Amino acid sequence: MSFNKSKEIIEEGDVVILYLKPSNMHSLEVKAKILNKKGEEIDNVFQTVYGALKVFSLVGQKYGSKVELSRGWAYVLQPTPELWTQILPHRTQIIYSPDISLIIYLMELRPGSIVIETGTGSGSLSHSLIRTIRPSGHLYTFDFHEQRVSLASAEFNRHGLSNYVTLKERDVCVEGFGEELKHKVDAVFLDLPHPWLAVEHAIVTLKRTGGKLCFFSPCIEQVQRTCTELSLKGFIELNTYECLQREMKVHYKSLPVLDLECLKYKHTHEDMAQRNEKEKQEEKLLTVTHAHSLPGHTGFITIATFPPDHARK
Numbered sequence: 001m002s003f004n005k006s007k008e009i010i011e012e013g014d015v016v017i018l019y020l021k022p023s024n025m026h027s028l029e030v031k032a033k034i035l036n037k038k039g040e041e042i043d044n045v046f047q048t049v050y051g052a053l054k055v056f057s058l059v060g061q062k063y064g065s066k067v068e069l070s071r072g073w074a075y076v077l078q079p080t081p082e083l084w085t086q087i088l089p090h091r092t093q094i095i096y097s098p099d100i101s102l103i104i105y106l107m108e109l110r111p112g113s114i115v116i117e118t119g120t121g122s123g124s125l126s127h128s129l130i131r132t133i134r135p136s137g138h139l140y141t142f143d144f145h146e147q148r149v150s151l152a153s154a155e156f157n158r159h160g161l162s163n164y165v166t167l168k169e170r171d172v173c174v175e176g177f178g179e180e181l182k183h184k185v186d187a188v189f190l191d192l193p194h195p196w197l198a199v200e201h202a203i204v205t206l207k208r209t210g211g212k213l214c215f216f217s218p219c220i221e222q223v224q225r226t227c228t229e230l231s232l233k234g235f236i237e238l239n240t241y242e243c244l245q246r247e248m249k250v251h252y253k254s255l256p257v258l259d260l261e262c263l264k265y266k267h268t269h270e271d272m273a274q275r276n277e278k279e280k281q282e283e284k285l286l287t288v289t290h291a292h293s294l295p296g297h298t299g300f301i302t303i304a305t306f307p308p309d310h311a312r313k
């Protein structure tokens with residue numbers, strides 16, 4: 001239940017993140033017993049590169065605390081959508097946190113928003129959408145892949161999020177989003193190979209007061225084709241973004257100190273020699289440099305507005 005609300009103490013049934021280092025994190029369900037491959041019930045012991053952890057021993061510990069493993073230690077963290085995106089089992093390509101933040105901002109989501117998402121895929125975006133719109137909003141998420149739907153549904157249950165999400169197995173390009181969502185929705189998000197085929201179906205779900213449609217596509221040809229369809233169907237304010245991260249590192253570094261005083265005067269060779277000598281002096285200065293290289297293109301995010309009934313031509 002720990003995805004649902006902020007907690008201090010770990011309880012039985014929580015999902016926690018075991019943090020060994022940024023590139024080595026695991027999600028664990030805090031229960032005493034698990035089933036092995038033969039279907040037999042065994043003690044829930046989790047193996048890491050620093051030894052084993054009896055998972056049930058986490059009950060009563062504080063979130064954020066350091067826990068002992070048989071050959072080292074790790075931190076036990078409360079799960080967040082950002083951490084989940086880093087460790088979730090990939091069943092599809094997923095959307096990562098920098099793109100997710102831009103998507104949520106562009107769709108103007110907030111607690112209470114009613115949102116459609118398709119396809120659900122691995123549920124990476126879904127977790128962030130749910131955190132943004134709860135407790136009074138709702139996410140309707142669709143995917144036509146049976147196994148992905150049932151795995152995502154089990155995850156939402158395990159994470160205590162099922163009250164905020166309705167998951168349906170459906171080909172939205174053929175069947176649409178259903179009568180029950182007609183004019184109920186604030187925003188529709190599409191992560192599909194053919195988003196243009198879902199535009200007409202999306203329109204009927206948007207509130208009469210208007211709404212947003214956002215889609216994520218890796219290729220510019222998909223963007224062009226969908227934008228053409230959006231314009232034809234009356235969408236306005238179309239904008240496409242590519243979210244590229246450029247991380248800068250702030251740290252102390254030894255740099256030569258330039259003495260530019262000499263530029264004020266006529267100088268001889270001797271002066272220049274003295275000046276070069278001075279330049280060799282170094283000082284530790286606070287500097288900003290590029291950090292390690294980060295992933296580049298993931299996809300294009302396009303946002304469009306559907307005007308309210310009275311403002312439509």
Ligand SMILES: C[S@@+](CC[C@H](N)C(=O)[O-])C[C@H]1O[C@@H](n2cnc3c(N)ncnc32)[C@H](O)[C@@H]1O
Nearest residue numbers: 092095119121122123124125143144145171172
């Ligand atoms: C790239 S994945 C979505 C990943 C997801 N946004 C995430 O962050 O985890 C695309 C998903 O769309 C689903 N899909 C493709 N076409 C569809 C359609 N016409 N109707 C419903 N789902 C569809 C696929 O089964 C796949 O799971």
